[in-house]
Amino acid sequence: MTDTIERSDTAGNDRVLDHLVVRFAGDSGDGMQLTGDRFTSVSASFGNDLSTLPDFPAEIRAPAGTVNGVSAFQVNIADHEITTPGDEPNVLVAMNPAALKADLHRLEVGGTVIVNEDSFDARDLSKAGYVDSSDEPVNPLEDGTLNGYRVLKVPMTSLTKEVCEPLGVKPRDAERSKNFFALGLVSWMYTRPTEPTEEWIGQKFAKNEQVAAANTAAFRAGFNFGETTEAVGHRYEVRPATLPAGTYTSITGNQALSWGLVAAGQLAKLPITLGSYPITPASDILHELSKHKHFGIRTVQAEDEIAAVGVALGASFAGHLGITTTSGPGVALKSETISLAVAIELPLLIIDIQRGGPSTGLPTKTEASDLNIALYGRHGESPLPVVASKSPADCFHAAIEAARIALKYRTPVILLSDGYLANGSEPWKLPDVDSLPDISVPFATGTNHVDDDGNEEFWPYLRDPETLARPWAIPGTPGLMHRVGGLEKADGTGNIDYTPQNHERMTELREAKVAAVTADIPPTEVEGDVDADVLVLGWGSTWAAIDAAVQRRRRVGVKVAKAHIAHLSPLPPDLGDLLRRYRKVIVPELNRGQLAHLLRGTYLIDIISVSKIQGLPFKSREIEAAIDAAIESLGADSEGGAS
Amino acid sequence: MSTAQVAVTTKKDWTSDQEVRWCPGCGDYGILLAVQQLMPELGVAPENTVFVSGIGCSSRFPYYMNTYGMHSIHGRAPAIATGIATARPDLDVWVITGDGDGLSIGGNHLIHALRRNVNINILLFNNRIYGLTKGQYSPTSEVGKVTKSTPVGSVDAPFNPLSVALGAEASFVARTHDLDRKHMQETFRAAHAHNGASFVEIYQNCNVFNDGQFSDITKKTNRENMMIDLVHGEPILFGPDRERGVMQGTDGFLHIVEVADVGLDQILIHDEKNDRPSLAFALARLNDDDHSPTPFGVFRNIQRSEYAQAVSDQVVAASERRGPGDLGELLASNGTWTVG
Structure with a gap:
């Protein structure tokens, strides 16, 4: 059961898709993040629901043309509400052989591969490792590697150079616009509006007219290539989703979290002081908050992680909302100061954008393995509240909730987000500002x-x-x-x-x-079948994959329920009773079962821990498999009698 | 900082009700008394004053001051004080630290607070020993020091605290000692008057674990020959009859000379306002041990942009330019679309 395009529309028009997953992959210098971002923005304003997964290397520029240097952006657009960036792309845009090598295995069976044919020369093939036993380059476009896929070979580099030549752009510079050619082609294939992108190019490159002209020309050339070249075939359409009425914006988790912090300051009627030290994937919050000084926000880029939290705690002592933002290694360094905050009982917000660990680990990849350090990573008896966000947009509300607890109970609070939420984006129905809670004390x-x-x-x-x-x-x-x-x-x-x-x-x-914080935690919401034997319990960014998995199993008649907790410390007061209502409880986590251990210890309930530790979010299919296995084991349990 | 409306206070107003718990005879008592006596003269109110310390004997200091205070964690006081001062430039913020706290575990925060020029007054009690942990050598202990952790003598080269501060671009650097209350008070007064980070090294005797470390210099009978008083705009002279002085040689280095040999006009005029730190650095290194003539007073006192005020100015400028923050406007700033 793969995440393929699922239906024709009722009129039998096979050119309408209910959703589409595109993965743009190329060298770090090829502008794939920008390309994906544009495709996302256009789709958002077109009215699709969407979810994105930027996936880039830790190196700023790994050697060009190598697999290590591949940067990708995956986006799922749909005509209905979705939560994940899709298990398997339907379309892979590969700007060079390395991108094909790195990402072909992700593509759905029979999916579409669009390659920049110009890059498949002996040099780039060798760099990507497409060589035979005697180190001679082997071209995957010719050797059957792509059998079973729909392949579009497009000489993007040369076509881009050609269209830029009359503009007086040097070939070397023109080559840099080839990502816009790819964007144009994909925009044609999937019926995306072109005006917003052309307008955006004009604004973004306003200071350099020649670059703006080259990008526009490349974008149009790509679009026209689709229209005029028979090989491209049909156009497909993903119609707007029927989302709840309201005003929407497209937002990443780190931006939503930053705005949540700004809002928390306003709702608490307090100035904010942020102490932070640059660290991936949290630095964007420091950047974003630095832009909003007119909200009374002071940002201090401290000399190290310890100083950063020291600055925040000092500011709290002085009557500000003190905040520090970091990732796992930074939490370790801040540990002693967080314990001081526990002892001196002052409000303090510690934001941990989790990434793969231990140590430097996978700095640009996601993981949720800091739950234990958040709960226990201090000396002495140092309990503190821990809150986690579940989606990019939810980071806004999670930040306000974390600040509310910190202020009301005069305690440090750790808010857990992760790299996937931080960089992923989704449409967000803007809240009514007047309806946000007063959290002042x-x-x-x-x-x-x-x-x-x-x-x-x-x-x-x-x-x-x-x-x-x-x-x-x-x-x-x-x-x-x-x-x-x-x-x-x-x-x-x-x-x-x-x-x-x-x-x-x-x-x-x-x-x-x-x-005492439990007094404020609302009842845990359960969705799905009331008579289910199996519950999937999640925390953090697994929400998206769990949601998709449970919906899909239920669509085929499997009885299953799900719940998601935002409060990891203290746990929701109703959680123990809730878990005991099910014969099997599955807890998927991007760690080795940290919440599962906590739940077993707290409630003496057996938990099925589903662990993934690959620097990537769950695919919904992986959780579906766990649901099926749990249901199957129920049968085995009954057959096996008292075991 | 407005001083006009501050009520008159006395030493009593600055003294907390907590029992002072340093070892009898500790140099810290003299420093505490000097500060408690001085505070009423500075034109600030106890409620607008914050003492922040790290860990160590000296770091107990805030408990004895009837002000706001935080006894924080080892080495981190300059960072926490930076947060307090940045959030609230209206406050008078003091950091109390020691040679272990400030120069070992907290060295990084110390140099960065000085580099940023945050408006805090840092008093570093230098006793060249770890007292609270009962007698290990410190980063200012001399090579060869025999302590509990160095039974056959330490092999670490020490820091010169003033060199560290000057190297960290400190705008105010001074040295005083625990046996001269008046000198301490004048030095602290100047540090307090300075807008920016002030760094004061205090030679402080630990009578339990390192007794007499500075006696060759600071004992009353030795002072005339061993202490060199730095006075801004005055020739640098010392000795019972001010017969000795400091001269800059043709080699560029500083030398201690007999005035009679070189003439008074050859004696270096102390200039604490000199933008270039080289002479202050040379003065800080004039004494190469604790048994040779040692300069005291203000080495450097220059004006440059103060961090907390600069941060605050940016916030004010942004508010003036963009008006007060509007949350609704912020949430719409990525561009929006409407459904339904």
Whole structure:
């Protein structure tokens, strides 16, 4: 059951597709991200639902023409609501032999391959590793490698050079416009509007008219090539989706997260100070927030990850919403300061855009293997709330939720996103700004305790009885001067206190405060069959693949339900009871079963852990297979009797 | 910073109710007293003052000041203070650190706070030993120092804290010592008046683990011959009759000379405002050990762009240019389309 084009429309018109997955692949210098991005934007404004997967190497420029240097952008466009960038592309655009070598195996059986024929010369074939046993180049366009695929061989480089020549563009420069030729051709094949792209080229390259002219010419040439060359065949159409009414924009996870942070500052009525150190795939948040100073946002590019979180914590102490953004290696470095934030009980947001680990690992590839470090990666008993976003657009709301918890409970909160969400994009129905929650909390303004002699005094660790949060008294407030620090504090006064009972009490209070967050967690939503025996439980970016998998199994009559949790610490209060309602619980994770272990330990429920650790998101097919296996094992369980 | 409306305070207003817990006889007591006495003279209010420290004996300091304070983690005080000062340029922010805290585990934050020129006052208590962990050598300990962790002598070459600060582009660099309250107070006063990062090294005696480290210089009877007072605009002279001085030789290096031998006009005039740090650096390295004449006072005091204010100015400029942030406008800024 592959992710192929599934139907003809009711009129029997075989040229209408319900969805289409295109993968643009080329050398890092070929502009594939830009090309994919344009195709996405045009499709978004055309009204398709969509989901994208940029997939690029860690090296800025790996040696040109090699498989290591291949950069790709996959986009799924549909006439209905979708959540994933598609398991298998229907169309692969390969700008050079290396791209074909790297990505052909991803293409659906019988899919369409569009190659830049000019690049399939002896030199590029050798660089891509298309050689025989005596190291002689072998051309996959001729040796049967592509048997069974629909192949379009287009001399994109030479056609682009040709069309640019009259513009006075040097051949070497003209060659750089060949990605627009590819975009033009694909735009024709799949009936994309051309005006938005031509307009965009005019704006983007306004400062260099010749480049704008070359790109436009190449784009039109590609489009016309499709129209006039019989070999290209039919045009296909993916009609607009019927999405819920509203105003939409196209957004990546990192941009949505950044805007969520901006919104959190506004909703909390607090200025923001971001301390950050550049790290893939989180740096875009630093870039984005640096643009929005007029929202009262200060950004500090610190000397290292430790300083970055130090700056954020200092800002929180001073009365700002202190934020730090990073990825796994940075979380490890920040660990000691996060523990200090646990001890001094101040709001602090730590954003972890997860990537493949350990160590530098796969910096540009996705993984969700920082759940354990988020939950446990601190010394001492240092619990804190952990929240995860599930889709690019959801990063906006997850950021607000994480900030809300941090402020209300005066605690560091870790928000987990990942590389897939960070760089992936989807249409987002814009929320009504006025409907966003007020997350502001008051600063302490006066004394809160009277001593035995009747003197009014300020106790920095006198807690709110409901939330257990301590007062947030910021510098500049007369009469509330106090000292906080990493040494254990006496319950109430906050003075240094090493007594055994006090340490135990403070440890329990810090734990109870984090547990108190459950009061705000809404009931866990379950979708799917009410009488299902199998539940798929997810967290983070697995949401998309789980959603697609469950829908597809249900479409063929399989009974299955799904739930997705945003709160990883504390867990939703209803989760244990919910899990016990099912005979089998599947937890797919882009790690080695970190949530599965937690659930087993917390609820003493057996969990079927489905693990993927390839730097790539799940395909829905992989989760479908797990659902089928779980259902099959139910049969085996009954047959096997008491086992 | 407006000083007009600040209520008059006394040392008592700056002293917290916490019992001071340094070892009896520790040099830290003298520094604490100097600061507590000085604060009422600086025209700032306790509620607008923040003391931030790292870890070590000196880092207990904030607990004893009746101001806002944070006893943070080892080495990180300059980073946390940078956050406080950047968020709130209206506050008066002090960092208390030591030779281990500031120059070993926290060396990176120290140099970057100085490079950025954040408006914080950094007081580095240099006792050339790890006191809190009970006596290991520090990054300012001399080669050959015998300690618990170096039973046959350390082989590490030490840092010269002032060289580090000057090398890190510090705009204010000074040295004082724990036995002269008045000198400390004048030095701290100048550090506080400086707009930007101020770095003050304080020779501080650890009477338990490194007693007498600086006695050859700072003991009352030695001071005239061993301490060189730097005064801006004055020739650099010392000795009971100011008969010795510092001269820049034709080789470009600084030399200690007898005034009678060279003439007063050959003695170097101290210029703390000199944009080029070379002479300040040479002065910082005039004493190559703790047994030779050592300069004290302000080595360098120049004006350059202050970080927190510059960050704040960008925020203000953006608000003036674009108006206050509008969330609805932001969410629509990628371009939108309407369905239904």
